Each structure stands twice: as C-alpha cells, then as structure tokens.
Amino acid sequence: MSDTMGIALVGCGTVGGGVAEILLRHRDRFALRAGRPLVLRRVVVRDPHKPRDPIIPRELITTDLSAATSDPGVHVVVELIGGTTVAKKVVLDALAAGKHVVTANKALLADAGSEVFEAARKAERAVCFEAAVAGGVPIIHALGESLAANQVTAIQGILNGTSNFILTAMAERGLSYSAALAEAQKLGYAEADPTLDVDGSDAAHKLAVLAQIAFGVAAKPHEIERHGINTLDAMDIRFANELGYTIKLLAEAWTAEETRNAERGTYSTVALHVAPVLLRHTDLLAQVRGAYNAILVHGDIVGETLYQGPGAGRMPTASSVVADLIDLAVGRAQRTFAAAQLWSKTNKGFTVEPTERVRSRFYIRLLVVDKPGVLADVTRILADEQISISSVVQHEAAEDGGGPVPLVLVTHYAETGRFKTAIAKINGIGTVAAPAVFYSMGD
Numbered sequence: 001m002s003d004t005m006g007i008a009l010v011g012c013g014t015v016g017g018g019v020a021e022i023l024l025r026h027r028d029r030f031a032l033r034a035g036r037p038l039v040l041r042r043v044v045v046r047d048p049h050k051p052r053d054p055i056i057p058r059e060l061i062t063t064d065l066s067a068a069t070s071d072p073g074v075h076v077v078v079e080l081i082g083g084t085t086v087a088k089k090v091v092l093d094a095l096a097a098g099k100h101v102v103t104a105n106k107a108l109l110a111d112a113g114s115e116v117f118e119a120a121r122k123a124e125r126a127v128c129f130e131a132a133v134a135g136g137v138p139i140i141h142a143l144g145e146s147l148a149a150n151q152v153t154a155i156q157g158i159l160n161g162t163s164n165f166i167l168t169a170m171a172e173r174g175l176s177y178s179a180a181l182a183e184a185q186k187l188g189y190a191e192a193d194p195t196l197d198v199d200g201s202d203a204a205h206k207l208a209v210l211a212q213i214a215f216g217v218a219a220k221p222h223e224i225e226r227h228g229i230n231t232l233d234a235m236d237i238r239f240a241n242e243l244g245y246t247i248k249l250l251a252e253a254w255t256a257e258e259t260r261n262a263e264r265g266t267y268s269t270v271a272l273h274v275a276p277v278l279l280r281h282t283d284l285l286a287q288v289r290g291a292y293n294a295i296l297v298h299g300d301i302v303g304e305t306l307y308q309g310p311g312a313g314r315m316p317t318a319s320s321v322v323a324d325l326i327d328l329a330v331g332r333a334q335r336t337f338a339a340a341q342l343w344s345k346t347n348k349g350f351t352v353e354p355t356e357r358v359r360s361r362f363y364i365r366l367l368v369v370d371k372p373g374v375l376a377d378v379t380r381i382l383a384d385e386q387i388s389i390s391s392v393v394q395h396e397a398a399e400d401g402g403g404p405v406p407l408v409l410v411t412h413y414a415e416t417g418r419f420k421t422a423i424a425k426i427n428g429i430g431t432v433a434a435p436a437v438f439y440s441m442g443d
Helices: 014-025 027-034 065-069 086-096 106-123 139-146 161-173 177-186 201-215 234-242 314-330 332-340 374-384 416-426
Strands: 005-010 038-044 076-079 100-103 152-158 245-255 259-261 265-267 269-280 292-299 303-310 359-368 389-394 405-411 437-441
Touching: 005 014, 005 065, 005 314, 014 027, 014 038, 014 314, 027 038, 027 314, 038 065, 038 314, 065 086, 076 086, 076 314, 086 100, 086 106, 100 106, 100 314, 106 201, 139 201, 139 292, 139 303, 139 332, 152 201, 161 177, 161 234, 161 245, 161 292, 201 245, 201 269, 234 245, 234 359, 234 405, 314 332, 359 374, 359 416, 374 389, 374 405, 374 416, 416 437
Parallel strands: 005 038, 005 076, 076 100, 269 437
Antiparallel strands: 152 245, 152 292, 245 269, 259 265, 292 303, 359 405, 359 437, 389 405
C-alpha cells in the first residue's frame, strides 16, 4: 500500500465535524478505495476547548493555521469555515505551501475563483469543490466529467433547500411565508438570519460556479439577476396552483442562438438568473419537495438529465468532501483539474446575454379597483409592447365592494425587456392599487 495522504481540516463546525467523523470511523474503507490511508493529522479551530462530536483526539486540535500548512505530513487542506475573507487566506496560504485544497465554499469560488485557481495552477496543485453546490448531489462531477461529451445548453436548479422547504410548506399546507420560515428555522433548515437563502444570494453563488463549469462564464454573483422568495405572497402560490403550476426558486442558465462577431468569429451567449418561476405540476422540478435540491441539465447529445438529493446538512455535504479527498488520493482530481482550466484566461467561454433579451411567458397578478375599463387599460399597454394574453382570471369582489380585487393574467411568449416596460406603465395606471407582481413561467 502506498504512502498515507495527510489531511488538515480547517473548521470543525457542522460539516467539518461530519468530515472528521467519516474519516475517523471509516479508515479501512477509504484506504481500500483510495489505495492508501487517508489520515486526519490536524484540525484547526477557533476554540480548542469546545466539546465536539465526534470526540477528536486532543493532539490533532490546534488554533494555529500555520501548523497545518507547514506540516510536511499534510498533503491536503480542507477549508470549511465559509465566507470570503479568512477562507480566502486559508486557501491561498495552503496552495502557496504546496497543499491541495478541498472546499465547500461556493461564495469564495464565485467571488474569487480566478485568483484561487490561478494560484493553484502556479503551485501545480488542485482545488476540489464538489461540496460547494447542492451538498451531497454530485453535480460538479457530472458537469465536468460525466457529461464531458456534451455542450450543456441549459441548467435549471433548485439550489437552496431552505427556500424549497418554505415554498413546499406554503404550497402544500397553506402556511404564510413568515410561518413557513419560522418552521424552517425551528427544524434547523434556516439560519437565524436567513437573508442569503431567501433573497436568492446563495443560489446565485452556486449558479456562478455551475456557469463556469458548463459555459466558461466567469460571472460574479452581483452580475446575476436575482429575486428571492422573501416577498412572495401566499395568494400567488394559490393562484398559480389554480392555473396548474407550482412556484419554485430556480437558478437558471440558458444558451441563446449563436451570434456572429467579425473579430471573434462565431460564439454563443448565455443568460443567467435566479428567481421564483411557475412550473407545471407535472414538471420534474415541481415535484421536488422539502429541503431537497435538484438540478436539471440539458446536453446537446444526451438530452435531459436530472440530479436530486439532500442539498445541505452535516453528512450529505461531508460525503462530497470526502469523495474529493479520495479523488485526490487516487490521482484523478489532479488530472481533471489540469485539463479543465476553470477560471482561466484561456477559457473564454460564452458571453453573458442581458436577461432583457430572453423570451418567456409571464404570470402577472394585479390588485385593481373594481371599475369598468381596468382590464382594457392593462391589455392595451401589453399590446403596445407586442405582448399577447393567454388567459385572464378575475376573482369576484368582496360583497361590500370596498377594496381592490386581484386580477391574474398569463401572457404568451414575450421579450423580458418589453415586458418590464409594460409593467412599469401598468403600475402607473390610477386604478392599479399596488405594484404588479410577476414571475416567469417555465414552459
């Protein structure tokens, strides 16, 4: 059996504790599968006296990062502290010290992928990150290796389990957003401050990582159009259901038609966004419930493939981290990393297309004064922007007739930019009592 592979774990919280437990409990299994032992040599933490599960041998615990990066017996540093400041220093220091890196940090990759990967290439080391997107779902491996014969043409993903749990509770049990969020927090699916999950930021980070692998696009998270579920009203869940649709928070990327450029030749564009989307009840992604993640990938050769599983949590995420460690021990990860050239200047990839040019069907919900002519005003504005209506649903006014009534419209396909222009005009109508609520439709 070959020499051991020494591992330093930086961060021993929920996921880090899971990684430590797996490494300590299944040594024989991993030695057999990797062809050599995987040995946990250092565990870097902030509080060395904190009780830990599993119980980690005291001699492995340290607060000194340099003890991990300077140890010649450490070959891989696993970064699991999150964030983009200290974590970035940990990763760059590890690479500079000649260590491979395994990380679950999607924010770091999305914000500083170019710098991190350039440092890895300079050091002739690999960065592995299967756990950074969708927890225990092997989507990074699938896009980078299993689907290598394909040009990916579209990605649709439920990439945030917190949001999906909330939407499932609202749709199936009629809970309000606030009640569903409170339940998610009680069960541990949502943080005390759930902002990054519910406003779409977490999904945007993950989409940026997937877009780099599938399209070579180095999009920063702030460049991805993003709308969360934190403003979603239960009435839109109900109206969508009446129309035969389910609302899901999707991270989406689509390739557009090839575009001719005199200087660069023929190339393709891709549009990226994160937003609630109406999906037909029969759609595969519409049926993903609770805190699960799922990613639908369209390849030009294979067609449509679906990857689904637990997207977060101690053991699912730790499972992906350890899978990367085994790949490094075997030597697969090093070859894959060198060939992929991710976040590289030589990988020009696709051009990001403004979402205004994307065509979609739209759901619109208005609160309008119950007077004659309101619908005519709305449809005239839509017609002026060359947007036709597929269906209209207007619920009856209350018996006292005193308040605004909901008016729901579904459009045919329209260009997003023209649709938004129409919405701005509709919001200016005196009989429209509140800003229009609208979502794209996934069919």
